[in-house]
Amino acid sequence: MSSYVSVSPLAGAIAAGRVPRVAVVGAGLAGSTCARRLAQAGCAVALFDKSRGVGGRMATRRARWIDADGAVHHAAFDHGTPAFSARSAAFQAFVDEAAGEGVLARWExxxxxxxxxxxxxxxxWVGTPDMPALCRHVAAGLALTTSHAVDRLVREADGRWRLWAQAEPLGDDAFDAVVLAMPPAQAAALLAPHREDWARQARAVPMxxxxxxxxxxxxxxxxxxxxxxxxxxxxxxxxxxxxxxxxxxxxxxxxxxxxxxxxxxxxxxxxxxxxxxxxxxxxxxxxxxxxxxxxxxxxxxxxxxxAPRSESASPCWWDDALGLGACGDFFTGAGVEGAWLSGRALAGVMAPGAADAAAA
Ligand SMILES: Cc1cc2nc3c(=O)[nH]c(=O)nc-3n(C[C@H](O)[C@H](O)[C@H](O)COP(=O)(O)OP(=O)(O)OC[C@H]3O[C@@H](n4cnc5c(N)ncnc54)[C@H](O)[C@@H]3O)c2cc1C
Structure with a gap:
């Protein structure tokens, strides 16, 4: 992954007292983390996901069935990440704090x-009571739109972005910046009209x-x-x-x-x-x-x-002129921890105040 990180204009907007509007597409741990930190740095953040809730691959599916005797049974299956570990001190500190909040627990x-x-x-470590609990905690209080797959990013004449879904604009809001926080093949489809070089690199990641x-x-x-x-x-x-x-x-x-x-x-x-x-x-x-x-x-x-392990030069992408960025586990391949580090890094590049933001 090539390095493409420059200083963000969002920080200037924040310093000038204007509230930049940012759309984060993908509410897995990378997107939730990026969104939370941007909000803490003073951005007005809207989080979008195509699923019914947050969590992405930190997922739990509920099932119900009736047996031959008519008895009703229930189950919850953590069918994405079974568990994860923390290697870096920064991620371990985040994990410890989340465990203190009761949304993560150590599993032995x-x-x-x-x-x-x-x-x-x-x-x-596992989420409690289910795997998405961690992302629900990180994204708590953020404006969230679910059950809509963003299928097009439109950059208007004034440089602001609109999200489209199913051949229509998704809401009335225009955004100063857009973050894509999703697996690389899905990001590539949205990036292609704006950054074909990134789209090409994303398509080449062998998930x-x-x-x-x-x-x-x-x-x-x-x-x-x-x-x-x-x-x-x-x-x-x-x-x-x-x-x-x-x-x-x-x-x-x-x-x-x-x-x-x-x-x-x-x-x-x-x-x-x-x-x-x-x-x-x-x-x-x-x-x-x-x-x-x-x-x-x-x-x-x-x-x-x-995602495969990667010696990526950059933990995320940010194009300052376009106001377009991407994060996710595929930048480093280090699973849940890599997703968190990537989302955190992108927020830090976009709005340097986010680097020091507390918690998520
Ligand atoms: C079966 C399995 C086992 C795993 N085992 C481990 C493990 O043992 N240890 C470990 O650390 N990691 C493991 N992982 C990987 C780990 O789950 C991921 O690395 C991490 O959750 C990725 O987070 P993310 O935010 O980058 O992406 P995701 O969690 O994939 O989040 C992306 C989000 O974007 C949304 N989205 C995608 N396209 C669109 C669109 N067009 N519009 C709107 N929303 C969109 C998706 O719905 C999703 O919610 C496993 C994953 C799976 C599936």
């Missing part, structure tokens, strides 16, 4: 025998996919909480209720979230869900070493799950 899973991953002694199984089954619970199998199609197997803050309904069912490896997911990327689901159910049965009595199962395909 009992690992299945043979689980292979080495965490370098780092702690695992890794992930097929995820969410399943409930009756059978004895194992004496472990999570597994990192050494072989086969699975990367993560998590008993969702084993995470802190998740109440498990007392219906005798285990609720599992199962992430396939990136290579397996790539192989089956274009396969139909009804092809993938039984394969992942079989793989979970193998890990459990028994035949589950399935009560519920569904799969989700993350086309852009994980």
């Amino acid at each position: 899973p009992v690992m299945a025998p043979g689980s292979h991953r080495n965490l370098d002694g780092l702690a695992l 890794q996919p992930c097929w995820t199984l969410m399943a409930a089954e009756g059978g004895p619970a194992p004496d472990w909480d999570a597994a990192w199998p050494q072989r086969g199609p699975l990367a993560w197997v998590v008993r969702n209720a084993a995470k802190p803050g998740r109440a498990a309904p007392d219906d005798g069912l285990n609720r599992w979230v199962v992430h396939a490896t990136a290579s397996w997911s790539q192989t089956f990327l274009e396969s139909a869900p009804d092809v993938v689901q039984p394969l992942l159910q079989d793989a979970l049965a193998q890990v459990l070493g028994r035949t589950p009595r399935w009560a519920h199962a569904t799969v989700h395909r993350w086309r852009y799950a994980l």
Whole structure:
């Protein structure tokens, strides 16, 4: 990723007593963090997301089903990031503060025998009571528009931006600056008319996919909480209720979230869900070493799950003349922490006061 960072005019506007209007598109951790810090620095920020809520890939899906006896069952599956860790002192301080606010908790899973991953002694963290809790906390109080996918950025004659969705302007507001905080392929589509060079770089980022199984089954619970199998199609197997803050309904069912490896997911990327689901159910049965009595199962395909590690020269993009920026995990590839660092960096470049802003 080439470096393209210059001094922002927004800081000048703030210093002159004018309130710059900024649209942040994407309310995952990168966008929420950037938006919060810009608001703290004095910008009027509007946050947009195509989903029904914030969180992005820090996601929890709720399910409800009725069994053959007419009993209603509920489940919550953390089907995006299962957990994350903190390496940098800055992110650790943010994590500690969020834990103090009750929206994150340390998770110390009992690992299945043979689980292979080495965490370098780092702690695992999860949102509580669900994964989007962290982004809800960071974005609390910001103007938020959900369920609208921005499909066009229009720069008007006066240099201000309007967001478009489904061939219409999205609201009446014009913005001094726009931030894109989404996976690179999605950002590329919006960037292309304005910064084709950025769009080209974004399109070239080889994001890794992930097929995820969410399943409930009756059978004895194992004496472990999570597994990192050494072989086969699975990367993560998590008993969702084993995470802190998740109440498990007392219906005798285990609720599992199962992430396939990136290579397996790539192989089956274009396969139909009804092809993938039984394969992942079989793989979970193998890990459990028994035949589950399935009560519920569904799969989700993350086309852009994980960004590759990158020695990117810049943690974000900012074009001062256009008032256009981008942030997200793909700048560094360091997962949740990388998303936070990128969102924070972009806010700091756009409005230097944001660099010192407290909290998120
Ligand atoms: C299955 C899985 C496992 C993972 N495991 C780990 C792990 O173990 N450790 C770790 O650190 N990280 C892990 N990650 C990665 C981590 O979740 C991401 O790095 C991080 O959440 C990215 O945050 P972000 O804000 O950059 O992007 P996102 O969270 O993707 O947020 C982007 C947001 O933009 C929105 N959006 C996109 N296009 C538009 C549009 N046109 N208009 C409006 N809104 C739009 C999306 O709805 C989304 O909410 C995992 C991810 C997945 C999916």
